[in-house]
Amino acid sequence: MTPRFQPDDTLYKQRNTLKVEYVPDDIVGRDDETEAYEAALQPVINGEYPDNIFIYGKTGVGKTAVTNFLLNDLAESAEFYDVELTVVDMNCDGLSTSYQAAIRLINELREPEHHIAETGHPQSKVYRLLWNELNDLTGTVLLVLDEIDHIRDDTFLYQITRADNNGYIDNIQLGLIGISNDSTFRERLDAKVQSSLCETEISFPPYDAGELRKVLEQRADIAFYEGALDDGVLSLCAAHGRQDGGDARRAITLLRKAGDLARTEKATKVTTDHVRRAQEKLEAQQSMDIMRDLTEHEQLTLYALTTLSAKGESPARSRIVYQRYKEFCHHSRREPRTARRIRGFLSDFEILNLTVSHKQHRGQSGGTYREHELNRDIATVVDALQTLIEEVGAHRSIVEYLPDTGNDKKFESFV
Numbered sequence: 274m275t276p277r278f279q280p281d282d283t284l285y286k287q288r289n290t291l292k293v294e295y296v297p298d299d300i301v302g303r304d305d306e307t308e309a310y311e312a313a314l315q316p317v318i319n320g321e322y323p324d325n326i327f328i329y330g331k332t333g334v335g336k337t338a339v340t341n342f343l344l345n346d347l348a349e350s351a352e353f354y355d356v357e358l359t360v361v362d363m364n365c366d367g368l369s370t371s372y373q374a375a376i377r378l379i380n381e382l383r384e385p386e387h388h389i390a391e392t393g394h395p396q397s398k399v400y401r402l403l404w405n406e407l408n409d410l411t412g413t414v415l416l417v418l419d420e421i422d423h424i425r426d427d428t429f430l431y432q433i434t435r436a437d438n439n440g441y442i443d444n445i446q447l448g449l450i451g452i453s454n455d456s457t458f459r460e461r462l463d464a465k466v467q468s469s470l471c472e473t474e475i476s477f478p479p480y481d482a483g484e485l486r487k488v489l490e491q492r493a494d495i496a497f498y499e500g501a502l503d504d505g506v507l508s509l510c511a512a513h514g515r516q517d518g519g520d521a522r523r524a525i526t527l528l529r530k531a532g533d534l535a536r537t538e539k540a541t542k543v544t545t546d547h548v549r550r551a552q553e554k555l556e557a558q559q560s561m562d563i564m565r566d567l568t569e570h571e572q573l574t575l576y577a578l579t580t581l582s583a584k585g586e587s588p589a590r591s592r593i594v595y596q597r598y599k600e601f602c603h604h605s606r607r608e609p610r611t612a613r614r615i616r617g618f619l620s621d622f623e624i625l626n627l628t629v630s631h632k633q634h635r636g637q638s639g640g641t642y643r644e645h646e647l648n649r650d651i652a653t654v655v656d657a658l659q660t661l662i663e664e665v666g667a668h669r670s671i672v673e674y675l676p677d678t679g680n681d682k683k684f685e686s687f688v
């Protein structure tokens with residue numbers, strides 16, 4: 274008997290190189306940014322006090338990749354020229370306060386057996402411990418804070434950028450590299466912190482289609498066998514990546530999804546049709562994520578529209594959606610929001626591409642109103658709202674779309 278799973282890597286040479294975690298050996302299409310970044314790091318090799326560097330740009334534009342790449346090279350050069358350099362790399366995803374950031378940094382600098390608890394220390398003690406850890410180092414220390422925009426207050430940055438002036442650190446030359454996915458982060462900072470963090474600022478713009486193509490070509494060469502990609506595959510992935518905000522991560526993921534689809538279908542080549550279908554799947558996944566992340570009352574509003582749609586009663590006027598929404602609130606003992614809020618939610622849905630709306634004229638009496646319609650299949654929305662539906666109960670109109678879990682909290686509608 275042939276085993277159930279058989280090796281089938283006729284397309285992929287190294288699929289792993291298309292995963293998010295993969296660090297490319299070379300950076301393409303970011304020449305200006307790399308040059309500015311290199312210049313900002315140059316003082317380290319001269320043994321001079323480094324400038325703080327602030328890197329910003331949308332997600333997927335190469336901020337982390339270029340940083341890792343240059344800091345690797347910097348470490349090699351430092352070794353070569355006998356410059357003492359320590360790089361401390363910390364991702365702030367999952368942190369939200371300065372307090373948490375300071376403790377995370379202490380623990381980054383300590384051996385696991387000496388880690389401190391994440392809560393329960395007075396703030397002054399936390400910073401004292403931090404200065405002690407930093408003073409145990411020597412030479413130049415580069416502190417990389419990636420996704421720094423997750424930290425909502427600026428005490429941590431204030432303390433770190435002033436530590437030398439305040440005499441808290443004396444043994445090292447401390448340079449800070451802050452990387453932000455949010456361009457408004459800088460404006461949120463206190464003026465003093467802003468001017469010291471942003472001594473050198475480098476903006477990473479979205480990739481254009483040509484740059485994305487270069488990134489994809491480089492990656493495809495190591496990921497796929499020669500001839501595995503049909504003409505036009507990379508250009509199409511680049512074009513979609515460009516539309517999705519010039520995001521290289523999206524473009525690479527799309528290529529991998531297209532490759533996976535081709536492999537599943539046992540195709541001899543990855544074609545533009547695979548790319549097209551993979552893009553549809555990615556978009557569907559993205560809107561699932563968006564719907565799952567909506568607030569409870571936004572979800573209730575979307576649920577109300579979905580039930581109208583399931584009965585063929587859409588496009589539906591805002592007023593009708595609001596009535597249905599209020600009914601759901603009463604049914605589930607929630608306090609309804611105002612009609613105005615619900616109209617706001619409905620227009621946000623349109624921006625998120627979940628719905629489309631049309632303006633209608635009232636005729637003789639003048640004035641206009643809006644009608645809304647789902648832009649996703651009912652089954653997809655029901656799937657995304659599953660948790661809410663379990664709590665509120667299943668409206669009769671959508672019962673057929675529910676998974677067979679014996680959900681017996683069904684109810685009727687009276688509007």
Ligand SMILES: Nc1ncnc2c1ncn2[C@@H]1O[C@H](COP(=O)(O)OP(=O)(O)O)[C@@H](O)[C@H]1O
Binds near residue numbers: 299333334521
């Ligand atoms: N210029 C580039 N050359 C090669 N790969 C790149 C380049 N820019 C981005 N990538 C790849 O695209 C993905 C997203 O880049 P990343 O640096 O993580 O973006 P950011 O940190 O700006 O969100 C990563 O997988 C990265 O390896």
Ligand SMILES: [Mg+2]
Binds near residue numbers: 336337338419
């Ligand atoms: Mg990043």
